[in-house]
Amino acid sequence: MKSPRLPSILEVVAVLGLFLAIVLSFTLYFKLDIQLALFISWFMVIALGIRLGHSYKDLQNAITKGISNGLEAVLILIAVGALVGTWIAGGVVPTLIYYGLEFIHPNIFLLATLIICSIMSVATGTSWGTVGTAGIAMIAIGEGLGIPLPIVAGAVLSGAYFGDKLSPLSDSTVLASSLSKVDVLAHVRAMMVLSIPAFVITAIMFTITGFMYGGKNIDQGKVEFLKQALQDTFTINIWMIIPALIVVLLLVLKKPSMPVIAIGALLGAVWAMAFQGMNPADALGTAYNGFSINSDVEFLNTLLNRGGIVNMLGSLVVIILGLGFGGVLEYLGVLKVIVATFEKKLHNAGNVTLSTLVVAFFANIFGCAMYVSLILTPKIMEKSYDKLKLDRRVLSRNSEVGGTLTSGMVPWSDNGIYMAGILGVSTFSYLPFMWLSFVAIGLAIIYGYTGKFIWYVKDQQEREESAS
Structure with a gap:
């Protein structure tokens, strides 16, 4: 049996081009589910692996290893599905909607949305939740x-991704820092010098846009009608948000995400029984089947008929297939071959930063999961940073920016499918308005080429010698 070899750049371009062709044709032309395209793509890369001299058993082990690396995302997504279902049934989400309609002025609504989602994401460490x-x-x-x-x-x-890449409670933050061999808090501090300016710029953009739209299309009669419909359907009062406060508090206290979210789901079911008049079986059933309502208000039906573990199954399959696909790509060294083709040009911090962002984005496109990107990018790029004596904090920051902030931009990725499904807005529709992501990516590139907030290993050594 011949010894395995790395793929050539021509083989890499061919297999990744064929992958994109399969995904785009299935989703845009044939209107088939992305899961089927990913499953077929497994066998495409397996065929490449066999051509390169690998055994099928080793390739299958690469698939299972890739899946196991991201199983935490599967557990969290299951818990989030249960949480969404019971929090709607328990009146938590309807109460938030009611008070939002009551108190948030249209002109500052977009700014308020950014701030509220940022605070919740920083406190909880989960963009999905x-x-x-x-x-x-x-x-x-x-x-x-x-x-x-x-x-x-x-x-x-x-707002959600601002917290997801900045909170020390976030699994993506922990993953990016640990794989870059950086302390989590050091990583967060390195992120802050980029994230805070990006947040301020984004806040200004949404504030200006809010004044452009706020109040123009508002139908006060419709607002009052929606508020009344919520009151007629649910018990609405301040006590309804206690489950949310408990979950946020537990996560702030650094309790594990998955069990805390599961506790929140259980509290939602208890609230559904205690305050919304649901019987125990129906209340607990919303954790798995989601909430279901058939009111005279079509908008409420569309908005609130969601959640539950069963409605997350499509995203779970995408994550599993995407992690497996990414596991084979990593095993075959596909992204390493891509980086090696332009490695000679990685002679300064700017080029290395740009390359890291591109690799992370490609890992989201071809790995179909944020976990794949955050796992592969530091491994592939670390030698380039060490060669230039760049501090690993720069690597972890760029990996997070390129991996986390672009994950929701890919329609067939775990984040893209989940966000579009939950919000009811297609990926290509919301993509142009992911302003924080675009601003942060732009700042990362500017920092790289100007040397601003770019640290070197020798600088760290000098500081340690001076302190001693």
């Missing part, structure tokens, strides 16, 4: 205020 709870509420409020939903979704995602 933020979008599945506060995000749904803000979409409903935006609809009532007559603000275009793609813009609202952009504000929701900007």
Whole structure:
């Protein structure tokens, strides 16, 4: 048996081009589910692996290893599905919608959406949980205020990803820092010098846009009608948000995400029994089947008939297939071959930064999951940083920016499918309004080429010698 070899750049371009052709034709032309395209793509890369001299058993082990590396995302997504279902049934999400319609002025609604989702995401460390709870509420409020939903979704995602890449509780933050061999808090501090200016710029953009749209299309009669419909369907009062406060508190206390979110789901079911008059079986059933309502208000039906573990199964399959696909790509060294083709040009911090962002984005496109990007990017790029004596904090920051902030931009990725499904806005519709992502990527590139907030290993050594 011949010894395995790395693929040539021609083989890499061919297999990745064929992958994109399969995905785009299945989703855009044939209107087939992305999961089927990913499953077929498995066998495409397996065929490449066999051509390169690998055994099928080794390739299958690469698939299972890739899946196991991201199983935490599967567990969290299951818990989030249960949480969304019971929080709607328990009146948590309807109460947030009601008070949002009551108190948030249309002119500052987009800014408020950005801030609320940012605070919740920083506190909880989960963009999925933020979008599945506060995000749904803000979409409903935006609809009532007559603000275009793609813009609202952009504000929701900007806030959600701000916290996801900045919170020390976030799994993506921990993953990016640990794989870059950087302390989590050091990584967060390195992120802050980029994230805070990006947040300020994004806040200004959404504030200006809010004054452009706020109040123009508002139908006060519709707002009052929605508020009344919520009151007629649910018990609405301040006590309804206690489950949300408990979950945020537990996560702030650094309790594990998955069990805390599961506890929040259980509290939602208890609230559904205690305050919304549901029987125990129906209340607990919303954790798996999601909430279902058939009111005379079509908008409420569309908005609130969601959640539950069963409605996450499509995203779970995407994550599993995407992680497996990414595991084979890593095993075959596909992205390493791509980087090796332009490695000679990686002679300064700017080029290395840009390359890291591109590799992370490609890992989202071809790995179909944020976990794949955050796992592969530091491994592939670390030698380039060490060669230039760049501090690993720069690597972890760029990996997070390129991996986390672009994950929701790919329609067939785990984040793209989840965000579009939860918010009811297609990926290509909200993508132009993911302003925080674009601003942060732009700042990362500017920092790289100007040397601003770019640290070197020798600088760290000198500081340590001076301190001693």
